[in-house]
Amino acid sequence: MGRRVHLLAMPVPVISCALIAWTLGQHEAGTQVYLEVWSWVPSLGLDMVLLVDGLSLFFGLVVSGMGVLIFWYAGAYLDDHYAEHNRFYSYLLLFMGAMLGTAFGGNLLFLFIFWELTGISSFLLIGFLYGTKEGQSGSRMALLTTVFTGLVLMAGVALLGLQVGSWHMRDILAADLGAMDAGMAAGLLLLFAIGAFGKSAQAPFHFWLPNAMSAPTPVSAYLHSATMVKLGVFLSARMFPVFVEHELWAPVLAGVGFTTLLIGSVFAFFSHKLKAILAYTTVAMLGLFIGFYGIALTTGARFDFMHILNHTAYKGALFMVVGIIDHATHQKYITQVGGLWRRMPLLGFITIVCAASMAGIPLTSGFISKEYLLTELYRFYESPVGLPGWLPLVFSVVAFAFMAAVGIRLVWHIFFRPETKEVAEHFHHPGLMIHLPPLVLAVATLTFGIFPALFGPLLQGLATPGLQQALDPEYTFKLWHGINAEFLTSMAILALSLPIFGAAQALGWRWDGIPRYLMLDLAFEKGVYALPKGAARVSQLLRAESPLDYIPLIAVTLSVFTGGYLLLHLETLHLAEAVAALPDTFYKQHLFVATLITLASFGIVLARRWTTQLIFLSTVGFLITVYFVLYQAPDLALTQILIETATLILILLILDRFPRSIQRGQRTMKRSGARKALNIGVSCAVGGTMFLLTYGAILRKEEDYIGQFFLDNTVDLAKGSNAVNTILVDFxxxxxxxxxxxxxxxxxxxxxxxxxxxxxxxxxxxxxxxxxxxxxxxxxxxxxx
Amino acid sequence: MTTQTSIIFQRITLIVFFIANLVAVYLLLRGHNFPGGGFIAGVATAVSIVLLSFVSGVESLSRFFRVDPIRIATVGLLIAVLAGCLPLLVGKPYLETFNWKWYDVPVIGEFYFGTPLIFDVGVYLVVVGVLVKIVFTLMTSTFNLAEVMRKEASLYASPLEEPIEEHPVVGSDIFDKEAAAAAENRQRAQGAGESKTPPETGMKTTEAPAPEPPRAEDKPDSEKP
Amino acid sequence: MFLVSALLVGILFAVSTYLILQGSFVRILFGFILIANAANLVLLSMTGDPRGRAAPVVLDETVPMADPLPQALILTAIVIGFAVAAYFVFLLYRIFLDWKTDDALALFAKKKPTDL
Incomplete structure (x- = not known):
């Protein structure tokens, strides 16, 4: 199939997008519908339940809609230079399924399973180019981070479910944190928050997302800007009704979110790698969204979907643009590209629109979004909860200024400065098809920017109970709100971005990216490598690499703990009475056989030649047959005698092949006397322990033992009278x-x-x-x- | 194995072989109601076959049976699994059993049949196959390992498979001298490429460490026998 | 009765542990086979006093019978023990092919074959 395989994959996102759009048409705004599909593991309360509400439909639309564009884009992007297209599209489809499962999960356990599945498919996609070092380390980092935080989330899911008594989302969303133990409620919030932070690359987990950019660009655009990393935002929104009234909600989410916003935008400004710039702006925007839910009113957030949609559109398009540049010029650093306007004006147009949206310039949807964001920030400034009111506002203004500067830099450097020699050498036109998906997004950005009233019906249709305040049906989005605080701040941000850009331009952008220690990824890598070293240290300490020392260690541990315990409770065994009663309970055949076995076993130790030892060993084996007979076990006796024969033949065959001198035991290295004494001591300790253990176990034999069940039922249930055999083949x-x-x-x-x-x-x-x-x-x- | 065996041993072994197998089948069939069963019967048959191989030799016995014992074991496992699957056909859980008993059957009188018996036959075959395979492999390989490996490779090896280990036997104080000489020869053979000239022996190179020969995996194909 | 069984188990464990602690791989193999037998005896002694009990073949329900469950477990253990012993025999074979020694002490004191 080669690259044509994308034609096979393409219908899937198209159909799911159409179906979700159709569902949205049927959906009554402001309701939650639960579809009980299948009772998977009823004993665990794990059922396949789909929850259809505004939130799930919104994320479903984003995932499948972006899916359509990305599959289209990937078809053009992954040319014949890439191998294994089928593997790529399989992973991509797996990811899309996992995302939809998470979005529509109506059972918290079910949702969590798909949540982890997105992490795994993301690992597979980041590591798609597994031959490269970046692919390996990036995918490992992403997997470890998201899976580790996923485990934290799992603890939260399990605890919350146990507290509520069900994992059904209907019960979960109705959970009352106030009725719970205060520590439990705070712990649950933190567990869920860490899960969301890890997935959405919030500080201090922000290091994995830029490293995940080693994936092919369609993956970066789809997973790491539009969908998967938004799962943290999704989780915050999903659990919003449960946690929002908790006192830690605002400080934790807003604190971490707005800090990440600041860090991300500054890092983005100082990066030189194209994808890293976009990755850090994505990190920043995710921080903003999570912080936005943090500062939202307890009665519900406002216009949150608009912000997410806006970001998805322009950031997805920018990623695609970067991919096209990589495709056309093979350059990955912004310092190496320039003067592309002359060669690709259409791409330049798309970039200008999307960068303008990122900077929040009027007539793009980014401007509308920023106006409404600033309204929220000012509201929080006036009535802060759990956090200084100025913090989100100031952090956001600074971050937006840096992000606007990044937008200017992208447009200016890539398109309008003199052409670099790398571009001149490598340029080849990528074709028109690959421009279509970003163009669609850019046009959408413009359309919504010029006619913001279009947002109205969309947001009204997607209203989610508990998450959003009901939107006034008469409410219309307007482009121009007059000259107010928001507009002035917006202009101030733009004005602030110009000197920032100018200063960097004056300096010539001559720095080597962000210092590595600030990115934390090196520290993470070191930690990963330190783990096996630490494990090796521990096993060295236990001498696990030297079995000859390790076996005595195991034996001594067994003797000390088990034997020691038994010795401490020796009186419960009534040994003295048993010895005194021995003559009465004397059983001659029994003692005779036991004595013979003992003698033969000593023979194994004392004999030097292997053949002699083997004869003694077989003697023990055959004598145990007699023991089995004494214990009324004919099946065992038959099996033992035959297996003993087979063992004898087998070992004779191998021993016969060794040189005679070895067979006589002449070549075995001599042990020191101390070692010998240690061996004897350890053996005696193990023997004593096993003696006490066995004796104690026999004494405690119950009258109604389990075996009685088999004896009673072997004829009725298994239609056989030999209980041993019916246990083996039937029970x-x-x-x-x-x-x-x-x-x-x-x-x-x-x-x-x-x-x-x-x-x-x-x-x-x-x-x-x-x-x-x-x-x-x-x-x-x-x-x- | 072409060792000379006495005629008495041969005759007795043959008789024992048939008696042992009769007993084995008897044990297998009555296992459900009396001491016996698949395991015991399997070991009995296996031991009798091994005994027979002492007389007739493994090669001729393998030729006579034609089937590789491990295949018998695989078939046995398959039978056991399928016997477990049978109840699924009628909507019963896996490994559910059915038994029938007829009391007035002509000639044999009471006749019993049940799905556990099928399962037990599977167990029997696995035990027979595994035991016979172990003993036969050991018997033949200690005489001619190369031949065994060739045969097994012709039966089961994938064409893509490459030997993963190929290293000299060095490191034992007992055989150090010989092994070092072997290592030296190998070095020479490597230097001389494919040439078949017999390498000089008796080089006293015990003390001289070999100059970083390539790891086992990296050796060129030309060295493989 | 119980005392004798428990003592026998103790002795067998002591002897097999001593064998396993030896340097020779053949002795370790013998120790393993012995320890498997000893473990079977532990299970077997759990069936209690066999006197006055019949083998667990239900022909007459009134007769007291030995506990069949440990017996079934032991039957399994015997066969598995044999399989593992057979694997050990092949391992011994391979160790000797590679190292020309059956002495664990000598083997672990040596360099790995790939180091040479």
Whole structure:
């Protein structure tokens, strides 16, 4: 199929987009509909429930709508230089499914499963170019960060579900934090917040998103600007009704969010790598959204979808633009591109519109969004909750100024400065098809910017109970609100951005990006590498790499803990009475066999020659057969005698092949006396422990043991009178099935040991030196010579 | 294995073989009601086959049976799994059992049949296959490992498979001298490429460390036997 | 009765632990086989006093019978133990092919084959 495979994948986002749009048409605004699809694991309360409300429809639309554009874009972007297109689109579709599952999840556990699935598919997509070092480290970083924070979220999900008594979203959203223990409520909020922060790359997890940019650009545009990283925002919105009244909600979300906004925009300004610039602005905007929910009124947020939609449109388009530039010039750094206006005016137009939207210049949707944001910020300034009122406002103004400067820089450097020699050398026109998706987004940005009234019906249709204040049906979005505080601030931001840009321009942008230690990713990498080192240190401490020292360690631990405990409670075993009563309970055959087994086992230790040892070992085995008979176990006796025979044959076969001197035990290294004493001591300790353990276990035998069930039912249920056999093939048949599988696996492993052995020709020449019987040459070969 | 065996041993072994297998089948069939069952019967059959191989040799026995024992074991596992699947056909849970008993069957009188028996036959085959395979492999490989590997590779190896380990036997104080000489020869053979000239032996190179020979995985294909 | 069984288990464990602590791989193999037997005896002694009990074959419901569950467990354990022992035998074979020694002490004191 090659690259044409995207035609096969394309219908999926188109159809889902159409279906979600149709659902939106059917949906009655301000309601929540639960579709109970399937009871998956009823005992855990894990059901497939779909929740259809404004929030899920909005995210569903964003995911599938961007999906259509991205699949189109990827079809043009991933040319024949890339291999394995089918793998790429499979991952992309997996991701889209996971996103939709998260958005529409109506059961918190169900939602969490899909939440983690997005993390995994994101890992696969970031690591799509797994041959590159960036791909490897970036995907690992993304996976570890999102999975670690995902685990934190899982703790929150589990705890909240246990507190509420159900994971159904209807019950979850009705949860009353006030009725819970204060510490529990605060803990839940923090757990959910960390989950959201990790996914949305909020400080201090902001390091993974720029590193995730090693993915192909469609992935960056889709996952890391438009959809997946917005899951943290989504979670904040989803859990908004539950947590908003908690006193920690505003400080945690707004504090972290607006800090990230500031950090992200400053970092974006100081970066030189095109994708890193966009990644940091994305981090900043995500911080803004999360902070926005933090400062929202407890009665509900206002116009939040408008901000998200606006960001999705211009940032997605900018990512696509960067991808096109990469495609056309093979340059990844803004310092290396320039003067592209002459060559790609259409791309220049798209970039100007989107950068203007980012900077908040009138006639773009970014301006509208910024006006409404500033309204919220001023409202919070006047009536702050849990956080100094000036903080969000000041942080935002500074951050917006930096972001506007970034927008100016993007347009100016890429398009309007003299052409660089890298561009001149590498440029080839990427074709018109690839321009279409960003163009659609740019046109949308312009349309909504010029006719903001279009937002009205959209937001009204998507109103979500609990999350948003009901919008007045008469309310219309206007472009011009008169000269008010918001407008003046907006202009001030733009005015502030010009000196920032000018100063950097005067300095010639001569710095090497952001200092590495501020990005935290190096520290993270070091931590990742320190883990195995620490583990190695621990196993070194335990001498795990040297089995000869490790086995005594295990044996001593067993003896000390188990044996020590038993010794402390020795009186419960009534040993003295048992010894006194021994003559009465004397059982002659029993004692006789036990004595013989003991003698034979001592023989194994004392004998030097292997064959002698083996004979003693077999004697023990066959005597145990008699023991089985005494214990009324005919099946065991039969099996033991046959297996003992097979073992004897097997070991004789192998021992016979060793050189005689080894067989006599002459080549074994001598141990020191101390070591010998230690061995004897450890063995005796283990023996004593096992004696006490076994004796204690026998004493505690209950009269109504489990086995009685099998005896009672073997004839009725299993239609067989041999209870041992019915347990094996009927009651516990599955165990037996797996056991014979183990048999097969053991032989396969043994064959592997033999089969994977090769010798080189020189060794074949040296075969005479090899031990008797181990020669690679068959004796037939020898006879020929 | 072409060791000389006495005629008495041969005859007795043959008789024992048939008796053992009769007993094994008897044990297998009555396992549900009396001591016995798939495991025991399987081990009995396997031991009898091994005994037979002492007389007739593994090669001729393998030729006679034609089937690789591991395949018998695989079929056994398959039978056991399928026997477990049977109840699924009638909507019962996995490994549910059915039993039938007829009391007035001509000739044999009481006759019993149940799905556990099918399962037990699977167990029996797995045990037989695995045991026979282990012993046969050990018997033949200690005489001619290369031949065994060739045979197994021809049966099962994937064409893409490459040997993963190929290293000299060095490091034992017992064989240090020989092994060092072997390593030296290998070095020479490597230098001489594909040439078949017999390398000089008796080079006293025990003390001289080899100058960083390539790791096992990196060796060129020319060295493989 | 119980005392004798428990003592036997203790002795077998002591002996097999001593064997496993030895340097020779063959002795370690013997120790493993012995420890498997000893563990079976632990399970077996859980069936309680066998006197006056019949084998767990239900022909007459009135007769008291031995506990079948440990027996079924042991039956499984015997077969698995044999499979693992067989794997160990092949491992021993391979170790000897690679190292020309059966001594664990000598083997761990040596360099790895790939280091040479």
């Amino acid at each position: 516990r048949g599955f165990d037996t099935l797996l056991e014979i599988a183990v048999l097969l696996i053991a032989i396969l492993g043994a064959m592997g040991l033999i089969m994977r052995y090769r010798r080189n020709p020189a060794e074949l020449e040296e075969a005479e030196f090899a031990a008797g019987g181990f020669s690679m040459r068959g004796h037939s070969e020898k006879e020929e010579k």
